[in-house]
Amino acid sequence: MLRVENLVAGYGKVQVLHGLSMQVAEGQLVTLIGSNGAGKTTTLRALSGMIRPESGRITLHGADIAGLPSHAITRRGLAHSPEGRRVFSTLSVADNLVMGAFPRLTGSRPRGDVAADLDRMFALFPRLAERRAQLAGTLSGGEQQMLAMARALMLNPDVLLLDEPSMGLSPRLVSEVFATIARLRESRVTMLLVEQFAAAALDVADFGYVMENGRLSASGPAAALRDDPAVRAAYLGTAH
Ligand SMILES: Nc1ncnc2c1ncn2[C@@H]1O[C@H](COP(=O)(O)OP(=O)(O)OP(=O)(O)O)[C@@H](O)[C@H]1O
Ligand SMILES: [Mg+2]
DSSP: OEEEEEEEEEETEEOOOOOOOEEEEEEOOOEEOOOTTSSSSHHHHHHHHHEEEEEEEEEEETTEOOOOOOHHHTTTTEEOOOSSOOTTTTTTTHHHHHHHHHHTTTTSSOOOOOOHHHHHHHOOHHHHHTTTTTTTSSSOOHHHHHHHHHHHHTOSSEEEEOOOTTTTTOOOHHHHHHHHHHHHHHOOOEEEEEOOOHHHHHHHHEEEEEEEEEHHHHHEEEEHHHHHHHHHHHHSSSOO
C-alpha cells in the first residue's frame, strides 16, 4: 500500500531523515515510535508532502508520490492528522468534518456518501456529535484532537497518518482514543500511528518501527518489539 525507500528529508540544510525505509501493508496498523526529536513527525510530513523530500521513493498503490504537493497526495487517498490541534477554529464541528471530505467533492476521489460518513464519524466520536454546531475553536483541547482525527477520516483515506493523537489528553480520553484506533483497525483502515505511549501503541498495532536520530533502530511485529528487552528498556520504561 505505502512503501518508503531510502527517504532523505529535513529542513533546509538540516537533514533529519537519513535514508528511511519502511512499509505499511493494506489493512495494517503500523506504529512508529522513538524519542523526542527522533524524526517521527518529519517522517509523516515528508509522506504527506508538507515538506519536500531530498531523495528517496515514496509509493502509494505503486505510484511514486515523493515531491508531489500535499493537496495532490491527499487526493490520491493519503490523509494526515498532524501533531497539535489543527482545526478551523471559526467553523463549526460539522463544517470542519465536511472540509475533510472536500477532496472527494472535487471529482478526483470517489465521492461516496458524505452525509453517511458524517453520521459514521458522529457515531465513532459521540463527543463531537453532541457539539456538532459548536465552533471548533471553543472545543477543549482533547475534543479538538478528536476533531482533527475525524476530519482526516472524512477523506475516506486509503492510508491515515496519525501524529500523537493522544497528546495532551487526560488518561480517560487517551483510553478513548486508543479504543477508537482499535475500532478503526478492526474495520481495516490502513494506519501509520506515531505515539508517545509506545506500550499502548505496540499493544494495538500489527507491526512497529523504532526510530533513533532519523534512522530505524529496530522493527518487527508489534508483539515481538513489545517483548524485546532493548526496546523495553529504552521506550517502555521497564527493563524486564
Ligand atoms: N521546522 C523545522 N525546522 C528545523 N528543524 C526542525 C523543524 N521541525 C523539526 N525540526 C527538527 O527535526 C528533528 C526531528 O523533529 P521531529 O519533529 O520530526 O521529531 P519527533 O520524533 O516527532 O519528536 P517528538 O516526539 O518530540 O514529537 C528535531 O531535531 C527538530 O528540532
Ligand atoms: Mg513529533
